[in-house]
Amino acid sequence: MNQKQNAANQSSLNEWPLWEVFVRSKSGLDHKHCGSLHAADPQMAIQLARDVYTRRLEGCSVWVVRSDQIVASDPADKGMYFDPMEDKVYRHPTFYKLPAEVDHM
Amino acid sequence: MSTPSIQIEQAPSVQYLLRLGDTALILGQRLGEWCGHAPVLEEDIALSNIALDLIGQSRALLTLVGQLGGQGLHEDQLAFLRDERDYRNATIVELPNGDFAATVLRNAMMATWFRLMWERLRESSDSELAAIAGKALKEARYHQHHSADWVVRLGDGTDESARRMRAALDTLWRYSAELFESDAVDSAAAANGLGPRWGALREPWHAEMRELLDEAKLPVPADSAFRSTGKTGVHSEHMGYILSDMQYLQRAYPGGAW
Numbered sequence: 001m002n003q004k005q006n007a008a009n010q011s012s013l014n015e016w017p018l019w020e021v022f023v024r025s026k027s028g029l030d031h032k033h034c035g036s037l038h039a040a041d042p043q044m045a046i047q048l049a050r051d052v053y054t055r056r057l058e059g060c061s062v063w064v065v066r067s068d069q070i071v072a073s074d075p076a077d078k079g080m081y082f083d084p085m086e087d088k089v090y091r092h093p094t095f096y097k098l099p100a101e102v103d104h105m
Numbered sequence: 106m107s108t109p110s111i112q113i114e115q116a117p118s119v120q121y122l123l124r125l126g127d128t129a130l131i132l133g134q135r136l137g138e139w140c141g142h143a144p145v146l147e148e149d150i151a152l153s154n155i156a157l158d159l160i161g162q163s164r165a166l167l168t169l170v171g172q173l174g175g176q177g178l179h180e181d182q183l184a185f186l187r188d189e190r191d192y193r194n195a196t197i198v199e200l201p202n203g204d205f206a207a208t209v210l211r212n213a214m215m216a217t218w219f220r221l222m223w224e225r226l227r228e229s230s231d232s233e234l235a236a237i238a239g240k241a242l243k244e245a246r247y248h249q250h251h252s253a254d255w256v257v258r259l260g261d262g263t264d265e266s267a268r269r270m271r272a273a274l275d276t277l278w279r280y281s282a283e284l285f286e287s288d289a290v291d292s293a294a295a296a297n298g299l300g301p302r303w304g305a306l307r308e309p310w311h312a313e314m315r316e317l318l319d320e321a322k323l324p325v326p327a328d329s330a331f332r333s334t335g336k337t338g339v340h341s342e343h344m345g346y347i348l349s350d351m352q353y354l355q356r357a358y359p360g361g362a363w
Contacts, residue, residue, distance in 0.1 A: 016145070037147050040258075047251055051151035 018067040019045040021052075023059035031063050039064075108359040110188045111178060117293035119170055120193060121300060122234070123183075124290070124336045125222070126166030127194035130184060132215055133159030134351055135202055144205055151251060155212065158244040165237045181362075185355035189344055196333030197280035199344045206259050206269035211277055212252035217313050218284050220245040221306045230298030253317050260321025270323055278326040283333045285310070 016038040022031035034053050039045035045064040054062065073081060085091070113119065136156035143149035164180050171178040198215065202208050223245050226238035259266040287304035294300045318325050333341070354361055 038145060039147065043254065047254065048147040048151060050247075051154050051251075052147055055150070055154060 016040045019049070019064045020067050020070060021045075021049040022063040022065070023049075023053055024061040024063075025059055027060060031061065034058070036067060108186060108356045110191075111182050111186045113178075113183070113187060113191050114176065116173075117290045118297070118299055119173055120290045121294040122166055122170045122173065123193040124195070125300075126163045126170060126183075127192050128198055128215075128336075129159045129166065129219070130163035131192070131194040131347065132198035132211075133157070133163060134347060135198060135200075136208070136212070138202055139208065152208075155248050155251070158241075158248065162237070162241045162244070165241075166234075169231075169233055169237070181355060181360075185352050189340055189348055190338040192340065192344065192348070193336050193338060195280070195283050196335035196341050197277060197283065199335060199341055199347055200277070200280065201343055203273065203276065204269055206266065207273035207276060209252050209255035209259065210270065210273040212248060213256045213317065214277065214281060214314065216245055216248035216252055217317075218306060218310055220249050221309050221313075222301070225301040225305070228298075229300055234299065256317055256323075257321045260318070260323040267322070270321065274318075274323060274326055279329045279331040280333050281310075282328070282331065283336060286332065286336075288337075 017040075018036055019039055020036050021034055023034045024031045037045065037048050037052055039048050042064065046062060049062045049064050053059070113123070133156045136152055136159065139152045140149065140156070143152050163184070167180040167183040171180060171183055197211065200211075202211075220242065223238040223242040227235050227242065229235045229238065256270065260270045261267070285304050285307035287302040291302040291304070295302045295305075315325050335341070335344070
């Protein structure tokens with residue numbers, strides 16, 4: 001193993017895993033992703049999430065998820081995944097006439 | 106130093122509140138020294154949050170002292186313009202931070218003490234003090250939770266972290282005795298319902314700390330005959346230095362605000 005690899009292994013050994021933080025701002029609303037942090041375990045991650053991301057009364061509930069547990073789409077697939085939806089306006093429910101009594105639908 | 110010091114009243118109720126307010130003030134100031142220096146960014150923010158909570162509690166208490174004293178003193182005057190002997194904090198909070206182990210151990214000891222104190226102060230005959238206690242209790246619960254976690258992690262961690270926790274215990278434990286000594290100031294406060302005698306916290310505090318230290322696989326130190334005396338105004342050699350840091354601005358720029 002060369003020195004550079006050695007150093008890389010050393011730093012991943014010494015570094016706490018990364019966690020993604022989700023904060024619910026009010027009861028009834030959904031949790032929103034607001035950032036990430038390093039922590040040694042779930043308990044520490046929740047506490048530090050509270051300290052780092054809810055200092056200004058941002059939330060009433062916090063979720064943390066290990067970043068390496070999140071499965072993400074590949075940015076390289078963006079074209080094939082998402083662009084085909086551009087011209088499919090019929091997938092939006094905008095072709096219905098709503099009765100006037102139904103406000104704010 | 107261009108601004109003269111203020112004198113404070115010696116009435117027991119004023120002394121009782123100053124002991125609480127100054128203990129929160131000086132611990133907050135000490136913890137503030139970690140800002141930018143904690144082991145990781147996240148913990149840096151957590152420690153600063155605790156420091157700011159403590160300074161907030163001290164502001165509320167010193168404001169109350171200013172009203173009670175009848176001298177119309179502002180919280181800033183009380184926080185920054187007293188002489189060393191007029192600060193009534195327990196000595197343990199003025200000791201230098203030491204390493205991270207000593208910092209979290211002191212936080213755990215003090216947060217446990219404050220939590221027990223605030224629980225009782227909710228029943229104070231002074232409605233304003235009772236209201237301050239109601240708010241501060243929630244903060245102290247979190248401080249206790251957060252610092253107790255660290256005590257267990259480090260005490261039951263590696264050989265090095267356990268060694269540092271034991272060293273911190275050796276240094277700090279003897280200063281806890283002062284937190285449970287009762288005197289005339291306490292008796293007056295207990296008599297008129299302002300708050301409990303500090304001695305009333307001894308048993309519950311020791312029970313909680315024993316449980317924590319057991320979980321952290323750390324030895325509970327034996328009692329010693331040593332008694333610190335900060336709450337009567339007689340401080341350690343460290344107090345003058347922290348006060349000169351704190352007071353410089355108000356002394357050089359009287360009434361300075363932002």
